[in-house]
Amino acid sequence: MKFKPVCTAFTLLMLLTLMLSGISVGSEPYPGYTLYTASGTRTNLIDLNNNVIKFWNHTRSGGYSVYLLRNGDLMRPALSTNSTINGGAAAGIVQKYSWNGTLLWEYTYSSNTIRSHHDICPMPNGNVLLIAWEVKTAAEAVAAGLNHSAVIWPDHIVEIQPSGTNGGTIVWKWHFWDHLIQDHDPTKANYGVVADHPELLDINVGSAGSGDWMHINGISYNERLDQIVISSHELDEIYVIDHSTTTQEAAGHTGGRYGKGGDILYRWGRPANYRAAGSQVFNVVHSSVWVPDSVPGGGHIMAFNNREGTNASHVIEIVPPEDSAGFYSHTPGTAYGPASPVWTYAASGFYSTHLGGCQRLPNGNTILAESTDRKLWEVDSLGTVVWNFSPGVEVARVLRYGFDYPGLVGIAENGTVSPENFELGQNYPNPFNPVTKITFSVPSTSNVTVKIYDVLGNEVKTLADDLRKEAGSHTVLWDATDNNGKAVSSGVYFYKMTSGGFSKTMRMILTK
DSSP states (O other): OOOOSOOOHHHHHHHHHHHHTTOOTTOSOOSEEEEEEEETTEEEEEOTTOOEEEEEEOSSSBOSSOEEOTTSOEEEEEEOSSOSOOOTTBOEEEEEEOTTSOEEEEEEOBSSSEEEEEEEEEOTTSOEEEEEEEOBOHHHHHHTTOSSOOOBOOEEEEEEEEETTTEEEEEEEEEGGGSEEBSSOTTSTTBSOGGGOTTSEETTSSOOOSBSSSOEEEEEEETTTTEEEEEETTTTEEEEEESSSOHHHHTSSSOSTTSSTTSOSEEESOGGGGTOOSOOOOSSEEEEEEOOTTSTTTTOEEEEEOOTTTTOOEEEEEOOOBOTTSSBOOOTTSOOSOSSOSEEEOOTTOOOSSOOEEEEOTTSOEEEEEGGGTEEEEEOTTOOEEEEEOOSSOOSOEEEEETTOGGGTTBOTTSOBOTTSOEEOOOBSSSBSSOEEEEEEESSSEEEEEEEEOTTOOEEEEEEEEEEEOSEEEEEEEOSBOTTSOBOOSEEEEEEEEETTEEEEEEEEEOO
16 A cells, blocks of 8 residues: 655654564554444444443434544534425534533524535634535526426535534535536536536536435545545545635635635546546445545545445545646546555445445554444455444444544543543553553643563663643553663563652563
């Protein structure tokens, strides 16, 4: 598997140490906790032994996706009751809960002409992106070039800035309706040569029968690029658009960082949609996500290819081609590259007829939701299963949060909730060779010392020496060397954390 060399210092150290030692990168589950929707009104957080260590109960049904924010709050879509628009994974509401389960914010984006649905995307600035339908009458659809008379619900995206307990301001909008083309009727709007305008969407592509014509189901934001990727169930494509535009620019064809306004910057999966030659890859696609820059494959795009009717789903990773200026490269009249994914996961029996989720983890593993089979998997880069769980329900999205994720400040390594205490967790993995991770928590800014000792009580290695740490969960690595950089032998070792009046010692095993 080919990855971009973009990692955090922690990830880079971990990967290099493992590779130089001959250990398969990602051969163990990524240490952390797994978040998923357990029912319409419950969210679970489980450990690597599949024990529920934290759950949230909700006031409304919903939860197609659920996200743990960096401050420990939880954000999820939920079901409204005030709309006649009722397609698959309808929502209409977005909710935010505190770590302790208190409903902090509930915003409604729902009426008889609009309704949010499917996925959401919490933003680094505290805002949230929603996918939503907007109703176009049959007359409006025909006037826009639709080749038959039907009410349709094209998708749009809104960015909401939360306020109060149920308020919010729409600070940015983007509508597919502003970026259409058709070659059916020269007397109607949007007429042109479809093949000459891949930056626009043919209103007559796909089933385009009525109602939920596009069925956008996944949304992900790339902060570095200031771009959004979305996936379409019905059109079998993923689309990338520019978020750096103003709302006015997003409705047009110029402006923004990339100069194209709200037009499609990049698309992939079904070249026939814009009359280009090339093979169709997606046959129902879900969970289009950017791979974070800080993990292996950073900047790539992943998606769950259901491959409906084949009994064999795939999860694919692609590297969108860029030119020397950093823009997506594309030759007019041809299909958008790449010609094939850089990585594909497929396995006998791995199949979800619809739904599906995927997430790249910092150790190079990928966690998957095989939704309709009600199974969750974690696989390494070679496709080896390193963790699995059967939740008993269809899970559309699954996310793993590392022990050092700030939003898990209230979770100790042993799975207990301890937001007000010092804590030293069990190292992971244990037994280990040659690197292990030690997690500790402090309730307030503190000076911390972590040292390794052998069975005779001799100091072997100092990992933290009176190191000042802010409140939260932190990690250190031990690479099985002593203070002089010399490799130590197999055996039992002890690690000790001290901070102020707190002291705790834990046991671990090094095996070679």
